[in-house]
Amino acid sequence: MPQLTPQMPALPEEEVMPQEGLIEQPPMESAALQVDDEDANAAATKIITSSKSRMYGEEFDRYMEVLQGSENLVEDLAMVSLNLLVPEINAVDSAGTVPFDYLMDASAEVVSEAYDMAVQTGVYQPTNEEEVERNQNITLTMVAGELGKSFSDGDALPEGGVKNFIESVMDGNYDNLPTEAQSPPMNPEQPPLMPGGPV
């Protein structure tokens, strides 16, 4: 009869306890993507409100001087928008929350507001809505290009995310967005026609 060898009871597996003081976060994941949506939304709102405040406040006279002597309003409004956006982005960057997800929205809002300022002050007199939309689109693209180059200086924006986004657009994943022809008219602020008014 074979002699039984005493068997040691199996040791329970040691639970991996998180070491105190270590940050539990994947090392390759950008901190920019960890920003809470509420924080990013608040940062984007701050960029927009601060830009508008400066546009109609301390910078107003300088911008008017530039725009009134402008030979190319589309480019100069892009410069104005960049001049408003860059310091605000730097400011929120110092606070640690650059709202990358909302950057184009905020830029579009600032560009639109800059055009509103130009129209309201009489510097720019558009002939129709399409012209405004086209020019705003060109200005926004200029702003986007310059911002893209500026962000390339740092490593805050993950290259992989940008590449995936562009390839996603090219693959048609964003094609379900309604086109211009399908989107509802965007002039809700137009006052209703007054009955009996001048024709």
Add this chain to the structure above:
Amino acid sequence: MSGIFKSVKKAFKKIGKVIKKIAPVLIVAAAVYFGGSYLMASMGGASAQAAGSVATSFTKSAGMWKSFLGGISNGTASSSAVAFAEGSYKASQAGMALSGQVAAGTAAVNSLSTVGSVGEAVKTGVGMAQSAFSSGSDPQTSWNILFNGLNDTTATPAAATAASASGYETGIFHSESADAASSGYLESDPLGGGSGVLGEEVASTSGFTSQGETLETAPRTWPAQQVGVATTRPATTTLAETLPAAAEKVDKPSIMQQMIFDMREQALLDRQDYNAQIIAQNKERASIDKMKLGLSAGGLLLNAFGQAQQAKAAEEERKRRLEWKPTEQHMNPYKGLIT
């Protein structure tokens, strides 16, 4: 998709309320341009070598980087932005999906290297994209068709032929001929005066006229490298003949670019000042911390010395009690009392 630009899709309804004139699809197209510029710049600039390295780093979008780089190396950043924006806008007006709009913008930027003028490039790019996306069964196939077409047109300036063959007619340029279409961008003058969308950048070239000067009356001069001898052309010369002159102006930055460069330099200086302030603050904090550390160490030593003294005194007292011996003297408790 990762979190980049996800809000464009997620907050679509909100954008529609906030943005007054810019359509959301055009914002997404601008976001694509943002990403292209970012990747280009982060990959080392707009050189031919960079174009090659960037193109090999990506798969489907390789043609896009080539096109961006090609456009920027053959024109200014402003003309690239205008070509992309107008191309995507005209494609959206033609009812194309977003991927088709991006394709049109990309093809328009790429066409800058072959046709030279922004108006022609937009017309060519939109035509090529529409042709490719009407013949392709899915976006990937359409992109492949477009990339093949772009490579062909880059080698031979037959983009205008391809555009006209596609049957696409842009509604933005109201001029009668293709040559006049180039100038239509200036003549339409959406800003109510001045030199049009491209302003001085295009209008200041010898091929384009500024305010008051018509294309029919202005004499045109062929550059020497084009025909061997500089010859003056009669007034009927078309804008296409002036493209070499426009190409000579590629290296001169526009006012906006110069202002952006100045702004970047200023931002760099501000950043350096900020960094210097932070370094000074850190040094000051370090010296204060050292002082605090020294004081804490001194206090610790004094505390230890006090504890040692107390222990020594207690030990002496304990020894004294242990070694106490009664004396031989007997105390008289009644001594001194009056009895």
